[in-house]
Amino acid sequence: MNKVGFKSGFVTITGRTNVGKSTLLNRMVGQKVVIMSDKPQTTRHKIQSVLTGEDYQVVFIDTPGIHKPKHKLGERMVETALKTLREVDIIMLLVEAVMPGAGDNYIITQVKQVAQPVILVINKIDLVKPAELAPIIAAFSKLHDFAEIIPVSALTGENVERLHQAIVDRLPEGPQYYPDDVVVDRPERFIMAELIREKVLHLTSQEVPHSVAVVIEEVEQRSENLVAVSAIIYTERESQKGILIGKGGRMLKEVGKLAREEIEALLGSKIFLELWVKVKKDWRNHDIQMKNFGFVED
Numbered sequence: 001m002n003k004v005g006f007k008s009g010f011v012t013i014t015g016r017t018n019v020g021k022s023t024l025l026n027r028m029v030g031q032k033v034v035i036m037s038d039k040p041q042t043t044r045h046k047i048q049s050v051l052t053g054e055d056y057q058v059v060f061i062d063t064p065g066i067h068k069p070k071h072k073l074g075e076r077m078v079e080t081a082l083k084t085l086r087e088v089d090i091i092m093l094l095v096e097a098v099m100p101g102a103g104d105n106y107i108i109t110q111v112k113q114v115a116q117p118v119i120l121v122i123n124k125i126d127l128v129k130p131a132e133l134a135p136i137i138a139a140f141s142k143l144h145d146f147a148e149i150i151p152v153s154a155l156t157g158e159n160v161e162r163l164h165q166a167i168v169d170r171l172p173e174g175p176q177y178y179p180d181d182v183v184v185d186r187p188e189r190f191i192m193a194e195l196i197r198e199k200v201l202h203l204t205s206q207e208v209p210h211s212v213a214v215v216i217e218e219v220e221q222r223s224e225n226l227v228a229v230s231a232i233i234y235t236e237r238e239s240q241k242g243i244l245i246g247k248g249g250r251m252l253k254e255v256g257k258l259a260r261e262e263i264e265a266l267l268g269s270k271i272f273l274e275l276w277v278k279v280k281k282d283w284r285n286h287d288i289q290m291k292n293f294g295f296v297e298d
């Protein structure tokens, strides 16, 4: 479907963990599509969401945070991130409204390796005074020849419209890839798994979060208004399994309750949710197991 004058393109939001990529994406697309958490590194998957206007369509690709790799999964994330950067029309590099530090330098070195235009988005401006912003913008502008520098607050929505416009302005002419009503290009199973993982991240602390993966084992329509979902939460160690299950199974029950409510809202029917916790030692360092969990593209 090729409308005359229609613009479209692929845009990626990259940046260090916890800078607000998911929050910004949700703000721009206007629906909860990516899992948010106050703990870093919750976005391990390449997620697409779609923003369709009268005469344009933006396909957002949310890259995993680029950071110095610590283990195999980390290396894979950086590889995926760089590959993604080369495939898009516009890169949004998200940073926080603080003076650039070593982590920012590292990530800017990465985007310098690709030719695509980079819009620097300085997020969380609600946390700084206007007078503090100017030197931050000046410092960042010395680090790279950014296509544009736009300060925003993904949380309050301040200046997000300007960013939106800057992206649409830069889109090349192109086809409408997805129908008007498509927002997320992700199977429901994935979103269900992410919702469960989000609840685990919210309710647990210490070492548990980064070592959790959720796999949806079975989804069965039991009756017109009841779907049974069974999921396994994988941890790396027995001790983490213990924390996740909690005293008398209380923690797991809470995770299940909160996740069930959101999945019910997502699917629009009653859910019978069954959760299992299993230990899979060091899954982050094993390629095959990473493949099982869907973290590596074939």
Ligand SMILES: Nc1nc2c(ncn2[C@@H]2O[C@H](COP(=O)(O)OP(=O)(O)OP(=O)(O)O)[C@@H](O)[C@H]2O)c(=O)[nH]1
Pocket: 015, 016, 017, 018, 019, 020, 021, 022, 023, 024, 035, 036, 037, 038, 039, 040, 041, 042, 043, 064, 065, 123, 124, 125, 126, 127, 152, 153, 154, 155, 156
């Ligand atoms: N004050 C403030 N907080 C924000 C803003 N944007 C995001 N946050 C908070 O920053 C934290 C991280 O936000 P996320 O959107 O999960 O960050 P992310 O970059 O997607 O994180 P990863 O998935 O770990 O890479 C959350 O607690 C957000 O509420 C903002 O504009 N202002």
